[in-house]
Amino acid sequence: MALRIEDYGMIGDLHTAALVGTDGSIDWLCLPRFDSPACFAALLGDDGHGSWRLGPASGGRCTRRRYRGDTLILETEWDTPEGAVRVTDAMPPRGEAADVVRVVEGLGGSVAMRTEMRLRFGYGNVSPWVRCHDRHLSAIAGPDAAWLEADVALEVEDATARAEFTVAAGERVAFVLTHQPSHHDRPALIDASEALDDTEAFWTDWIGGLRYEGEWSEAVRRSVITLKALTYAPTGGILAAATTSLPEELGGVRNWDYRFCWLRDASFVLQAMLGTGFIDEARAWRHWLLRAAAGDPGDLQIMYGVDGQHWLPENVLDWLPGYEGSTPVRIGNAATGQFQLDVWGETLDALHLAREADGRADEDAWELQRGLLDFVARNWERPDDSLWEVRGEQRHFVHSKVMAWAAFDRAVRAVERFGLDGPVDQWRDLRDRIRDDVCEKGFDKTRGTFTQFYGSEGLDAALLLLPLVGFLPWSDPRVVGTVEAVQRELTRDGYVLRYDPEADSGVDGLPGKEGTFLACTFWLVDALHGIGRETEARDLFERLLKTRNDLGLLSEEYDPATGRHLGNTPQAYSHVGLVNSARHLSGTHPATEPRAVKPRSED
Numbered sequence: 001m002a003l004r005i006e007d008y009g010m011i012g013d014l015h016t017a018a019l020v021g022t023d024g025s026i027d028w029l030c031l032p033r034f035d036s037p038a039c040f041a042a043l044l045g046d047d048g049h050g051s052w053r054l055g056p057a058s059g060g061r062c063t064r065r066r067y068r069g070d071t072l073i074l075e076t077e078w079d080t081p082e083g084a085v086r087v088t089d090a091m092p093p094r095g096e097a098a099d100v101v102r103v104v105e106g107l108g109g110s111v112a113m114r115t116e117m118r119l120r121f122g123y124g125n126v127s128p129w130v131r132c133h134d135r136h137l138s139a140i141a142g143p144d145a146a147w148l149e150a151d152v153a154l155e156v157e158d159a160t161a162r163a164e165f166t167v168a169a170g171e172r173v174a175f176v177l178t179h180q181p182s183h184h185d186r187p188a189l190i191d192a193s194e195a196l197d198d199t200e201a202f203w204t205d206w207i208g209g210l211r212y213e214g215e216w217s218e219a220v221r222r223s224v225i226t227l228k229a230l231t232y233a234p235t236g237g238i239l240a241a242a243t244t245s246l247p248e249e250l251g252g253v254r255n256w257d258y259r260f261c262w263l264r265d266a267s268f269v270l271q272a273m274l275g276t277g278f279i280d281e282a283r284a285w286r287h288w289l290l291r292a293a294a295g296d297p298g299d300l301q302i303m304y305g306v307d308g309q310h311w312l313p314e315n316v317l318d319w320l321p322g323y324e325g326s327t328p329v330r331i332g333n334a335a336t337g338q339f340q341l342d343v344w345g346e347t348l349d350a351l352h353l354a355r356e357a358d359g360r361a362d363e364d365a366w367e368l369q370r371g372l373l374d375f376v377a378r379n380w381e382r383p384d385d386s387l388w389e390v391r392g393e394q395r396h397f398v399h400s401k402v403m404a405w406a407a408f409d410r411a412v413r414a415v416e417r418f419g420l421d422g423p424v425d426q427w428r429d430l431r432d433r434i435r436d437d438v439c440e441k442g443f444d445k446t447r448g449t450f451t452q453f454y455g456s457e458g459l460d461a462a463l464l465l466l467p468l469v470g471f472l473p474w475s476d477p478r479v480v481g482t483v484e485a486v487q488r489e490l491t492r493d494g495y496v497l498r499y500d501p502e503a504d505s506g507v508d509g510l511p512g513k514e515g516t517f518l519a520c521t522f523w524l525v526d527a528l529h530g531i532g533r534e535t536e537a538r539d540l541f542e543r544l545l546k547t548r549n550d551l552g553l554l555s556e557e558y559d560p561a562t563g564r565h566l567g568n569t570p571q572a573y574s575h576v577g578l579v580n581s582a583r584h585l586s587g588t589h590p591a592t593e594p595r596a597v598k599p600r601s602e603d
């Protein structure tokens with residue numbers, strides 16, 4: 001059985017990522033890309049679906065672990081009765097092929113070690129043809145080939161490689177797993193020590209670009225590193241999370257594939273990246289977006305593959321029993337075909353932010369924006385599926401309409417600030433019409449709160465974003481009433497639910513419940529700060545920091561009753577929330593300014 005979600009740490013090479021457990025087992029790894037089939041899928045099944053354990057022969061969880069400085073090099077240590085040992089795991093910057101480097105180091109005494117590697121391609125469904133000669137192993141099946149080079153002799157039985165060895169203090173034993181499409185020649189061998197040095201140099205250099213002088217600097221650094229690790233370097237696409245089908249309810253059906261680039265999630269990531277000085281990432285994402293969204297603006301999808309791929313059909317992997325029995329295990333995502341009005345607003349907001357940060361107009365981006373604005377002008381009155389991607393009836397979701405308002409607001413500002421060309425009076429008029437529509441139909445005067453959709457009895461945590469996007473000021477009684485209603489009715493032990501799935505006779509069309517949503521809880525921090533309840537905001541933020549695992553990672557959701565992480569991990573949304581709330585509370589981004597970003601040159 002897989003470990004608790006919070007027991008996993010992530011290593012990655014900006015093409016893909018692996019999850020390493022506290023027991024030294026890699027239980028998740030898709031090769032060669034984030035969205036490729038997994039070769040280690042024990043996370044969603046058992047060892048028979050692929051895993052690679054490396055740790056003391058006596059087994060058990062590590063005594064401690066940490067990332068080496070501000071890098072994605074993971075150091076896992078065990079203190080055993082015989083002595084102490086460290087396993088250092090990393091994926092070096094991608095060269096010719098994908099590599100996973102694991103180095104065992106004796107720290108004291110003499111420790112008996114064991115490794116057991118089951119490569120199972122195709123999400124655990126394909127057992128490869130494995131050949132082994134002393135310290136070298138090769139595995140091949142269909143499109144995949146992998147090689148393991150070890151400093152100790154390997155044995156193979158039932159397509160499983162094993163080795164037992166002892167490390168004394170000061171000794172090192174290295175393993176390098178390399179993957180390449182099977183029709184390519186075997187790539188050149190890499191040296192484990194040099195690879196670790198390269199990995200350290202890469203991350204140390206990258207984090208040097210951070211511009212953040214606020215509080216909670218350690219947590220912010222780890223979150224931006226995690227966000228960077230969720231970026232697909234060849235294209236600049238930003239993933240929602242590194243996994244598929246980690247459940248929002250243990251044993252439930254709310255299991256989705258997050259290994260894609262949602263325009264909404266990526267827009268949130270951009271806010272955090274731009275707000276901490278990473279302008280290059282914003283440029284790369286803008287280029288990715290211009291390529292992915294090229295064509296008819298009406299065909300804009302809410303998500304794309306890491307390379308801009310449009311077709312992401314949802315399928316069920318019926319041979320995988322799921323994380324703690326949570327089925328179905330899905331790959332692909334049917335939400336691709338949904339109409340989520342907010343995405344047009346989020347995308348236009350992100351392009352506006354990127355332009356502000358860059359300080360110059362980009363003709364191609366403006367042409368795309370004009371097309372998107374035309375679409376919003378013609379479609380903002382349609383019901384949609386909302387940012388929560390509900391699979392029930394389409395509705396007039398308040399947050400979606402507000403993001404349509406934001407689309408025209410940013411367009412007006414772009415014309416005013418950059419002198420760009422466009423029908424600005426028409427956009428001003430639409431902006432006013434949408435605001436009037438929302439305030440008339442989306443506000444419940446009796447309860448003093450905005451509602452989830454027009455005429456709804458339910459609330460929505462996304463309503464906390466209304467002042468953040470500049471729709472109304474924090475001082476507006478309707479904003480204060482909404483923040484208080486969300487806090488009163490949508491929290492569990494202080495943590496925020498996205499919405500009540502049972503309100504309005506079941507708004508999302510799905511059975512079961514889910515945990516509290518971490519991004520929404522960070523939005524509540526921002527909202528409490530915005531309405532001047534500073535102490536509460538800080539207390540909630542501190543509580544949220546405690547929900548991070550020992551490595552500073554957050555999944556999508558959290559169950560306050562059990563203290564367990566839920567949903568896909570690590571999740572960009574959650575880490576964005578952390579970075580932005582830290583910035584708000586530290587005063588490096590006043591919550592009263594709609595998503596204002598200070599250009600790096602002004603820092």
Ligand SMILES: OC[C@H]1O[C@H](O[C@H]2O[C@H](CO)[C@@H](O)[C@H](O)[C@H]2O)[C@H](O)[C@@H](O)[C@@H]1O
Binds near residue numbers: 256264333335573
């Ligand atoms: O709850 C139903 C939906 O859940 C997923 O969507 C959530 O994750 C997305 C990626 O982070 C995020 O953009 C969205 O706001 C969240 O609701 C899932 O991807 C959907 O298919 C599913 O319908």
